[in-house]
Amino acid sequence: MSCIHSNIILIGMAGAGKSTVGRLLADRTGRPYIDTDDLISAAGNGTLQDILDRDGLASFQALEERVLLNLSCLNHVIATGGSVIYSRKGMAHLKKIGWIVFLDVDLDELEKRVRNQHSRGLINPSGIGFDALYRERLPLYNTYCDLRIRATDLSPEEICEIIVDRLERQADKSPE
Numbered sequence: 001m002s003c004i005h006s007n008i009i010l011i012g013m014a015g016a017g018k019s020t021v022g023r024l025l026a027d028r029t030g031r032p033y034i035d036t037d038d039l040i041s042a043a044g045n046g047t048l049q050d051i052l053d054r055d056g057l058a059s060f061q062a063l064e065e066r067v068l069l070n071l072s073c074l075n076h077v078i079a080t081g082g083s084v085i086y087s088r089k090g091m092a093h094l095k096k097i098g099w100i101v102f103l104d105v106d107l108d109e110l111e112k113r114v115r116n117q118h119s120r121g122l123i124n125p126s127g128i129g130f131d132a133l134y135r136e137r138l139p140l141y142n143t144y145c146d147l148r149i150r151a152t153d154l155s156p157e158e159i160c161e162i163i164v165d166r167l168e169r170q171a172d173k174s175p176e
């Protein structure tokens with residue numbers, strides 16, 4: 001989908017900076033900001049880890065899918081949870097309503113940022129280590145994205161400017 005009038009949707013691993021960049025990008029582009037993790041927390045009455053511990057993985061993923069399918073906004077910035085790529089239906093819906101940007105951060109940097117792997121509601125269906133989880137997910141993030149940003153050595157502000165620049169170039173190309 002064209003990015004001009006649609007949502008800008010950030011995907012990537014836990015710790016990639018989706019929420020940090022998402023808030024900046026919302027301010028910079030004057031779009032409202034939504035974080036699907038907040039919607040899951042509200043719908044599930046607890047932190048992500050509470051919901052996982054209380055209801056189990058399958059229920060968490062069903063709730064996440066419902067949250068994604070219920071998104072009907074336009075022109076928002078949407079930060080997602082790292083696990084959205086496990087929902088085929090959810091991702092098909094996101095592709096319809098927005099322009100998907102993958103924040104691609106190297107494993108070494110993610111490991112430095114994600115210290116609380118066992119309490120942050122990490123979705124790990126195969127029960128593997130963080131490095132294997134990264135390798136399992138990488139092809140999925142790449143498959144679903146419209147734009148990939150190699151974000152490892154960039155500040156949130158620099159990432160935000162790259163996205164804005166792409167948006168503006170897209171706007172220049174569109175017919176009146």
Ligand SMILES: Nc1ncnc2c1ncn2[C@@H]1O[C@H](COP(=O)(O)OP(=O)(O)OP(=O)(O)O)[C@@H](O)[C@H]1O
Binds near residue numbers: 012013018019021
């Ligand atoms: N570009 C960046 N450079 C350095 N640190 C960053 C960058 N972006 C985010 N961070 C830091 O990394 C951590 C994780 O960021 P953030 O919560 O935005 O990630 P996320 O992708 O939303 O993760 P999750 O999937 O868990 O919601 C935070 O401590 C944040 O300050």
Ligand SMILES: O=C(O)C1=C[C@@H](O)[C@@H](O)[C@H](O)C1
Binds near residue numbers: 013081120
């Ligand atoms: O990457 C993940 O599996 C997730 C990380 C959490 O921060 C949340 O975004 C959500 O629980 C999924």
Ligand SMILES: [Mg+2]
Binds near residue numbers: 018019035037080081
């Ligand atoms: Mg986040």
